[in-house]
Amino acid sequence: MPSATAQAPPKEGEFADLYHGHFQRLAMQLYAYLGDHAEAQDLTQEAFCRAYERWDHIRTYDDPSAWVRRVAWNLATSRLRRVKVAVRHLGKQREEHVPGPEPDHVALVRALATLSARHRRAVVLHHLCHLSVAEIARQEDVAEGTVRSWLSRGRTALAAYFNETTDEATLEVRRG
Amino acid sequence: MADTRLEERFAAFEAQVTGTFRPAPITGMTTRVRRRRRLRRGLLTGFLAALVATPAGGYAVAGYHDDARPGPTPTPTMTGPPRFDPVDRQIAVPGVTWRDAHVRLALTDAAHGWAFFERCEDENESTTCTYALGVTADAGATWNATALGTRADGRPVNIYPLDGRTLAVHVITKGFLLTTDGGATFTEYPESEPPVQAQRVNAGGDFALLCPGATGFQDGASSVECARPQVYKIGAGAVTPQPTLRGDLAELWQGGDGKLWLTSWDGDVTRVAISYDSARTWQEVGPVPAAEAKLTLSPTGNEVWAVTDEPAGLWRLDGSRFVAQKGLPTEVFQHNVLAIGDGILLIKDGNDDTLTGGFWQDGRYQELAGLRTVGMSVLPDGTIVVVERGLTTVVGTGEGVHRTWTRFSS
Numbered sequence: 001m002p003s004a005t006a007q008a009p010p011k012e013g014e015f016a017d018l019y020h021g022h023f024q025r026l027a028m029q030l031y032a033y034l035g036d037h038a039e040a041q042d043l044t045q046e047a048f049c050r051a052y053e054r055w056d057h058i059r060t061y062d063d064p065s066a067w068v069r070r071v072a073w074n075l076a077t078s079r080l081r082r083v084k085v086a087v088r089h090l091g092k093q094r095e096e097h098v099p100g101p102e103p104d105h106v107a108l109v110r111a112l113a114t115l116s117a118r119h120r121r122a123v124v125l126h127h128l129c130h131l132s133v134a135e136i137a138r139q140e141d142v143a144e145g146t147v148r149s150w151l152s153r154g155r156t157a158l159a160a161y162f163n164e165t166t167d168e169a170t171l172e173v174r175r176g
Numbered sequence: 177m178a179d180t181r182l183e184e185r186f187a188a189f190e191a192q193v194t195g196t197f198r199p200a201p202i203t204g205m206t207t208r209v210r211r212r213r214r215l216r217r218g219l220l221t222g223f224l225a226a227l228v229a230t231p232a233g234g235y236a237v238a239g240y241h242d243d244a245r246p247g248p249t250p251t252p253t254m255t256g257p258p259r260f261d262p263v264d265r266q267i268a269v270p271g272v273t274w275r276d277a278h279v280r281l282a283l284t285d286a287a288h289g290w291a292f293f294e295r296c297e298d299e300n301e302s303t304t305c306t307y308a309l310g311v312t313a314d315a316g317a318t319w320n321a322t323a324l325g326t327r328a329d330g331r332p333v334n335i336y337p338l339d340g341r342t343l344a345v346h347v348i349t350k351g352f353l354l355t356t357d358g359g360a361t362f363t364e365y366p367e368s369e370p371p372v373q374a375q376r377v378n379a380g381g382d383f384a385l386l387c388p389g390a391t392g393f394q395d396g397a398s399s400v401e402c403a404r405p406q407v408y409k410i411g412a413g414a415v416t417p418q419p420t421l422r423g424d425l426a427e428l429w430q431g432g433d434g435k436l437w438l439t440s441w442d443g444d445v446t447r448v449a450i451s452y453d454s455a456r457t458w459q460e461v462g463p464v465p466a467a468e469a470k471l472t473l474s475p476t477g478n479e480v481w482a483v484t485d486e487p488a489g490l491w492r493l494d495g496s497r498f499v500a501q502k503g504l505p506t507e508v509f510q511h512n513v514l515a516i517g518d519g520i521l522l523i524k525d526g527n528d529d530t531l532t533g534g535f536w537q538d539g540r541y542q543e544l545a546g547l548r549t550v551g552m553s554v555l556p557d558g559t560i561v562v563v564e565r566g567l568t569t570v571v572g573t574g575e576g577v578h579r580t581w582t583r584f585s586s
Contacts, residue, residue: 143279
């Protein structure tokens, strides 16, 4: 006799824990890195889709979420290489306008976009993914010293960006 | 000094953005997986159909699938499975005794290279790094110390090795230190005037694709943008006339034979142009029948391949046409497919959990048993460099798939 509360198949149940527990966080990190909310959602979805496809294997790992994160970041890196060329194309159509006030999170995305991909990646992995320097070094196949250098440069550039934009806003207010 | 406001911004970002994404229902995941599998099968079917439709494809089909229509059969060159069995070798630079330093091994060919030691400490989230540099001319059997000293200390650096005697150290935002005598002496260059040697390493040859006003070493907030980059001869300026290749210029490559290869992204195709005369004139070939393809050239420059990774696709230039190839792993990233010559590709599998890699040849991929890699590269002389998990460097000398492997550690 079937039980009154049928259990989901093991695959669905276990995978669901990973999926629902990590999707938002991973997509948020990719959004910071790519600067594109829709792209971040799409790539995160793709990474989890690949995990689902291989779940029988991945579920045996100590940290399946790390696998998903690696895949997602590789997809993002690959996508970013294309964006570099596409941005030139978009640049031809850029409209000049005075940016109005915007939510803080958009300001951070804009600030991150001024960093090189490497520095932005290191900053996002450290401050949003909360990876240690050693973990970032392993993921990016560089020395820990290199990661610390990237973080230092990234933080310095971000701080300078916010100081400059604050100064510009102050000047605008004074002119107004 | 810690920037607590930055931490507050990141925390606010996390709070504001988390929850704004909409993951698809898990039931939809099954459909998506089936669609991916159909796409892979469809690509294979389409590929086979394309093979039948073209003369080259007819040959390939005859060679592999149709016994009733015999054709020339490629001579097998992969005799026995390749093995990854490195011998350990320590990097011992006189006077460098740091036990907690990390080492960047930068080889220029099988015999020559540099070992860059860096020891960094975090203090209130700021970085202080000190460096040491060694050089080898005998494949790492012996090392010599250099006169780098402390001029780069305290700043982030990038290194640009050109050969066994020439290396530039970019002390980021400060300038460059260049040696042309194997590290015995260093000359300083300002940030705005990178030495041509560093520019050549950065560009991978004597020519670069840059926006006007860019040095190639700017990034982030200081990067120079433009609608269409230009081809520059390093040390001489923008070439005249500029190539007129349609589309958005993507990459510039220089083969070991001196030929220049330029690609552009133009909708559903990747356009490719070749220059045999140092960028004076260009001839278009192909195009690659796929968007956003990336080229990989063999070390001699006589083999040219095009790779895409969404979905995975592989083409080889045959005369003036790009001919589709089969057998590429279904998950690769185009920057992890490298031509090593003799019709062989070195590939890092896109499955990031296994970190495996191997060789592709004549439509067949063969994993290199024992290899676990986070990144690979090929030097101008064909030497393979593998970075393992744990960030050790393994060098593969020789030719083809059967290499002599040496693992370097400090």
